[in-house]
Amino acid sequence: MTPAARVAAAIDILDEVLAGKPVEQALTGWARHSRFAGSKDRAAVRDHVFDAVRARRSLAALGGGETGRGLMLGACRRDGTDPDLLFSGVAYGPPALTPEERAAGRDPEPGAEALDIADWLWPAFRDSLGDSNEAAARALQTRAPVHLRVNLGKGGVDGAVAALAEEGIETRPHPAADTALEVVTGARRIRNSVAYRDGLVELQDAASQAVVAALPLTDGMRVLDYCAGGGGKTLAIGARAEVALFAHDALPHRMQDLPERAARAGLKVDILEPEDLEGAAPFDLVLCDVPCSGSGAWRRAPEGKWRLTPQALDEVIQTQAEILDRAATLVAPGGVLAYATCSVLARENGDQIAAFLARHSGWHNSWQHAWSVVAGTDGFFSAQLTRDPTPS
Numbered sequence: 001m002t003p004a005a006r007v008a009a010a011i012d013i014l015d016e017v018l019a020g021k022p023v024e025q026a027l028t029g030w031a032r033h034s035r036f037a038g039s040k041d042r043a044a045v046r047d048h049v050f051d052a053v054r055a056r057r058s059l060a061a062l063g064g065g066e067t068g069r070g071l072m073l074g075a076c077r078r079d080g081t082d083p084d085l086l087f088s089g090v091a092y093g094p095p096a097l098t099p100e101e102r103a104a105g106r107d108p109e110p111g112a113e114a115l116d117i118a119d120w121l122w123p124a125f126r127d128s129l130g131d132s133n134e135a136a137a138r139a140l141q142t143r144a145p146v147h148l149r150v151n152l153g154k155g156g157v158d159g160a161v162a163a164l165a166e167e168g169i170e171t172r173p174h175p176a177a178d179t180a181l182e183v184v185t186g187a188r189r190i191r192n193s194v195a196y197r198d199g200l201v202e203l204q205d206a207a208s209q210a211v212v213a214a215l216p217l218t219d220g221m222r223v224l225d226y227c228a229g230g231g232g233k234t235l236a237i238g239a240r241a242e243v244a245l246f247a248h249d250a251l252p253h254r255m256q257d258l259p260e261r262a263a264r265a266g267l268k269v270d271i272l273e274p275e276d277l278e279g280a281a282p283f284d285l286v287l288c289d290v291p292c293s294g295s296g297a298w299r300r301a302p303e304g305k306w307r308l309t310p311q312a313l314d315e316v317i318q319t320q321a322e323i324l325d326r327a328a329t330l331v332a333p334g335g336v337l338a339y340a341t342c343s344v345l346a347r348e349n350g351d352q353i354a355a356f357l358a359r360h361s362g363w364h365n366s367w368q369h370a371w372s373v374v375a376g377t378d379g380f381f382s383a384q385l386t387r388d389p390t391p392s
């Protein structure tokens with residue numbers, strides 16, 4: 001495909017996305033009907049689409065409209081690319097620009113529009129991030145780096161770097177966690193690499209790894225991952241200490257691949273249904289990696305940025321509080337309730353912890369930390385609440 005044909009494909013896909021189709025579904029549908037597209041074409045079209053969704057507001061302003069054409073025209077103007085090279089009307093490229101399209105478009109308004117944050121969220125975003133609000137919003141407009149977690153149960157970091165290099169995947173250590181590698185080149189080869197298939201490395205953001213690295217884990221503990229999802233953190237916990245490991249999720253189907261992933265990593269995980277929780281408690285440590293706005297991970301999942309509504313945010317904050325209250329009952333005296341979000345919003349982070357402590361006596365906040373998206377990881381927050389040895 002020519003560069004113009006790739007842009008034409010991205011325009012069609014973006015029109016579907018703007019009409020409400022999930023990005024992955026729109027991309028898959030296009031790929032199914034475009035057998036002529038090679039892997040490089042698919043990757044290029046995917047990059048165009050994700051880039052446009054991340055910067056949807058500012059590109060719509062620059063391109064003069066919130067349409068596939070408007071967004072791709074906005075991207076040309078942002079990048080200093082001559083639009084006539086792509087909107088040439090030749091072969092499979094997009095039709096040439098109309099006079100109206102040439103005349104339309106303006107610089108985005110400074111603030112929420114230029115930084116691609118919804119107006120209703122902007123005050124909370126700005127206040128939550130303080131001085132780094134603009135840098136964080138700019139980081140969220142860009143593509144996320146690819147991070148790997150070295151499974152220390154299978155080998156060391158140096159060995160993993162060397163094994164990956166042999167397969168053309170260049171990596172370097174990431175400072176957020178001792179197990180974290182940042183992929184420099186060859187990211188698209190990871191899933192087919194021997195190191196990945198043998199469980200020596202997993203795909204996981206460095207801040208996610210850091211959340212687990214900070215947990216007070218020691219051999220012999222009983223540990224529950226209460227919101228396990230696909231089990232990324234469950235496996236990271238199991239790699240750090242020899243614990244009795246349990247996983248639970250309100251949507252058990254999300255954990256369907258966990259047994260296979262655990263086996264690949266050389267771990268045993270007991271999956272608990274909601275009705276099993278009481279009987280299996282108490283646990284020395286319960287991790288609640290709660291559902292959240294996802295605002296720290298909007299580089300990876302940019303649709304979430306535009307899908308979030310004030311009501312949805314209120315609802316997820318309510319769910320987080322309910323999860324904390326329920327999970328707290330499962331923690332042994334002297335044990336730890338660890339809380340984590342991939343959110344940058346104070347209401348989901350420090351405010352949520354303060355509200356828990358106001359609702360419950362006999363607990364204290366023993367540790368908390370926020371990882372900034374500006375430092376190259378997802379934006380993450382974690383706190384560890386310690387239960388008094390004698391419950392009050």
Ligand SMILES: C[S@@+](CC[C@H](N)C(=O)[O-])C[C@H]1O[C@@H](n2cnc3c(N)ncnc32)[C@H](O)[C@@H]1O
Nearest residue numbers: 227228229230231232233249250251289290291
């Ligand atoms: C942020 S994701 C977890 C990601 C996972 N820990 C990982 O590292 O891959 C949040 C998970 O919480 C689950 N969840 C939502 N409401 C819940 C509830 N009330 N109790 C337990 N899990 C819940 C969701 O199904 C989702 O899988």
